Amino acid sequence: MPNKHNKVLILGSGAAGLTAAIYSARANLDPILIHGMQPGGQMTITTDVENYPGFPDVIQGPWLMEQMQSQAENVGTKMIADTVVSVKLNIRPFELVCDSGETYTTDALIISTGAQAKWLGIDSEKKYQGFGVSACATCDGFFYRGKEVAVIGGGNTAVEEALYLTNHATKVKLIHRRDTLRAEKLLQERLFSHPKIEVIWNTVVDEIIGNAEGPMPEVMGISLKNIKNNEITQHNLQGVFIAIGHTPNTEIFENQLDKDAEGYIVTKPDSTATSVMGVFAAGDVQDNVYRQAITAAGTGCMAALEVEKFIAEQ
Ligand code: NDP
Numbered sequence: 062m063p064n065k066h067n068k069v070l071i072l073g074s075g076a077a078g079l080t081a082a083i084y085s086a087r088a089n090l091d092p093i094l095i096h097g098m099q100p101g102g103q104m105t106i107t108t109d110v111e112n113y114p115g116f117p118d119v120i121q122g123p124w125l126m127e128q129m130q131s132q133a134e135n136v137g138t139k140m141i142a143d144t145v146v147s148v149k150l151n152i153r154p155f156e157l158v159c160d161s162g163e164t165y166t167t168d169a170l171i172i173s174t175g176a177q178a179k180w181l182g183i184d185s186e187k188k189y190q191g192f193g194v195s196a197c198a199t200c201d202g203f204f205y206r207g208k209e210v211a212v213i214g215g216g217n218t219a220v221e222e223a224l225y226l227t228n229h230a231t232k233v234k235l236i237h238r239r240d241t242l243r244a245e246k247l248l249q250e251r252l253f254s255h256p257k258i259e260v261i262w263n264t265v266v267d268e269i270i271g272n273a274e275g276p277m278p279e280v281m282g283i284s285l286k287n288i289k290n291n292e293i294t295q296h297n298l299q300g301v302f303i304a305i306g307h308t309p310n311t312e313i314f315e316n317q318l319d320k321d322a323e324g325y326i327v328t329k330p331d332s333t334a335t336s337v338m339g340v341f342a343a344g345d346v347q348d349n350v351y352r353q354a355i356t357a358a359g360t361g362c363m364a365a366l367e368v369e370k371f372i373a374e375q
Contacts, residue, residue, distance in 0.1 A: 066154065067093050069368050070167035071138075072145060073310075074130065075102020076354040077344025078173035080361030081368075082133040085171075088369045093139040095159070100142070101126030102175045103345070104354055107200055108191040113354055125354070150317040150337045168375065169339045169368045172326060173361060174310040176345040176352070180303055181213065185269040193271060193280025194301045198222035199353065201300075205230045210300035211283050212236070213266055219304035220244040220252050226302065227257040234296065235260045236285060263289045269301055309346050318342075325349050333364040341367055 069085050071078050074096035085092040099105060107122035116125075134140060143159040154166040178196030180186055186194055195201040198212070202225055210230045212223040215237035221244075223235045235252065240262045242249050252258055270282040282297045309325045311318075319327040319336035326335055326342040333341040343364040344357035 065093075065163065065165045067091065067165065067167045068372055069093075069169045069171065069365075070095065070155075070157065070165055071171045071173060072157075073097075073102065073173035073175055073344070073346070074100045074140070075126070075173060075175045075344055075357060076104060076129065077175070077346075077357040077361035077364070078102070078171070079126070079129040079133045080358040081171045081173060081343055081365040082138040082361075083129075083136055084362050084365030085368055086133065086137040088365065090365075090369065090372065091137065091139075093141055093165070094133065095141045095143055095145060095157075095165070097142075097144045101130070103177070106191060107195070107197070109204060110200070110354070111203060112200070145313060148313055148317065150314070150340055153339075155340070169371055170341070171333075171361075171364045171368060172311075172314070172335070172340065172342040172346055173344045173357070173364070174346050175357075176307045176309040176325075178303065179306045179308060181266055181305070183266065183268065185271070186266075186301075186303065188273055189269055189271050189278055189280050189301070192278040193299060194269060194303065196303050197352070198225045198302050198304075201302075202226050202229050205300045207231055208300060209298035210234070210302060211296070211298055212302045212304055214304035214306070215239060215242040215244065216304070216306065217244045217248060218306065220248040222302050222304045223258055224248070224251055224255065227255055230300070231257065232298075233258045234298065236264050236266065236283075237262060238265050238288065239263065261285065263287055266301075267293055270295070307345070307349070307352070309349075311346060321349075323349065333360055333367055339371055341371075 069090045069092045071094040104122040147158045149156040157165045206229045209232040211234045267284040267286040271280040326347045341364040343360035
């Protein structure tokens with residue numbers, strides 16, 4: 062099958078990829094954007110969004126991504142639904158092979174394949190996702206003003222999310238499967254001394270309890286299991302935040318790009334440039350710290366501007 066050659070190819074259709082597409086299309090780079098099974102990225106699994114600038118009223122995550130996609134298409138991005146299964150970044154032009162068998166070559170590549178929150182994997186978690194179960198306190202914490210919530214996990218993210226949630230919730234229960242936290246000591250001290258936070262040790266989630274009937278499913282409590290004595294306890298609360306880590310979607314770039322110990326693509330300071338010249342990374346695939354739609358969009362813009370400069374210099 063003949064190769065399809067492009068000046069710039071963007072992988073991933075979250076806020077980073079679509080913003081990169083908008084900017085590179087408007088720079089006449091004729092971008093194509095390949096998106097996989099979850100077009101729109103992580104924003105499509107949230108519901109209410111109140112912190113994306115420009116919208117005074119609450120908007121829906123999936124709606125925002127549809128608008129971004131239409132905007133990218135309207136300025137000339139070609140969207141392709143396919144899954145990239147292998148890449149060759151050690152040849153020029155770069156080569157990408159898709160699940161469909163199609164091969165694409167490109168002078169510049171923007172990787173914005175995102176990251177995915179790790180989930181516990183229980184049925185009730187899926188049932189209430191976006192309706193009381195969340196993996197992002199900064200995104201959804203505000204909706205728990207005056208309510209009680211639980212945070213699952215014992216790393217930096219879980220502790221930071223628990224502390225953040227005290228700004229809104231009346232009570233925060235941190236549920237951890239061991240009797241020591243992985244989080245750094247300073248965060249632990251803040252956690253232990255906070256009057257709104259209770260830590261429940263050696264405990265895992267048995268089930269999330271709620272009402273799934275009616276137009277709006279809602280979480281009403283959580284059933285916990287103590288792993289030392291198998292005791293089950295039930296707690297009334299309205300929100301459950303899963304903070305057991307994220308996984309960047311970088312498997313197909315194994316041994317081709319510099320990644321950090323957790324698999325995130327390493328970019329140069331104040332830049333989206335990766336260890337391979339002509340390959341740029343934007344959004345959560347290279348960001349283990351901020352993880353916001355607006356920061357992803359920001360780095361998507363940076364990547365497109367850097368690609369424009371790179372292509373002009375070639
Ligand atoms: P971590 O991998 O550090 O922690 C994950 C936590 O979730 C661990 O406590 C782990 O338990 C627990 N866990 C994992 N799987 C399960 C499960 N199935 N059921 C119950 N509990 C589970 O992830 P983080 O997202 O917290 O942090 C990722 C990286 O990002 C770290 O390097 C962290 O330091 C960094 N980070 C830094 C921040 C900062 O500097 N301000 C802020 C946030 C993150 P166990 O301990 O038993 O393994």
